[in-house]
Amino acid sequence: AQTGTGKTAGFSLPIIQKLLPKASSSTSPARHPVRASILTPTRELADQVADNVRSYSRHTPLRSAVVFGGVDMAPQTAALRSGVEIVIATPGRLLDHIQQKTLNLSQTEIFVMDEADRMLDMGFIPDVRRIVYQTPHKRNRQTLFFSATFNEEVMRLARSWTLAPEHVSVTP
Numbered sequence: 477a478q479t480g481t482g483k484t485a486g487f488s489l490p491i492i493q494k495l496l497p498k499a500s501s502s503t504s505p506a507r508h509p510v511r512a513s514i515l516t517p518t519r520e521l522a523d524q525v526a527d528n529v530r531s532y533s534r535h536t537p538l539r540s541a542v543v544f545g546g547v548d549m550a551p552q553t554a555a556l557r558s559g560v561e562i563v564i565a566t567p568g569r570l571l572d573h574i575q576q577k578t579l580n581l582s583q584t585e586i587f588v589m590d591e592a593d594r595m596l597d598m599g600f601i602p603d604v605r606r607i608v609y610q611t612p613h614k615r616n617r618q619t620l621f622f623s624a625t626f627n628e629e630v631m632r633l634a635r636s637w638t639l640a641p642e643h644v645s646v647t648p
Contacts, residue, residue: 508559
């Protein structure tokens with residue numbers, strides 16, 4: 477779907493709805509494992525998606541954090557260590573946090589690739605592949621690809637990382 481069609485709301489609101497039954501008001505980070513991961517190709521988009529997720533979930537106990545490169549990791553690390561259910565990230569910085577063990581994706585139920593075509597164009601697919609292997613098997617997670625264009629390479633990835641993928645096309 478093209479820009480302006482409501483893609484962010486289209487995946488964020490169902491994620492929040494699905495995670496709400498498991499939401500915890502506990503202050504313990506252990507009660508807030510990462511259950512949804514949203515990957516974006518740029519920090520600007522990550523920030524925009526994070527703003528939307530925070531806005532949509534503001535009256536819930538769900539916690540979210542955004543992580544991207546080009547800034548100090550310390551505040552991001554502190555946010556992740558406090559426990560978050562939804563993480564919005566760029567691939568490189570997400571891998572940094574995985575490697576430093578400040579982030580664990582083993583309980584991820586929903587994995588979203590926003591602007592999948594741009595991630596391909598920008599050469600992020602090897603990083604995304606490494607991230608996907610940190611999440612539960614495709615039988616145990618929902619995987620969503622959002623893209624302005626859906627070329628054969630994106631479709632190939634969708635087939636390899638999902639079970640019975642569905643293709644939905646939306647116009648503004």
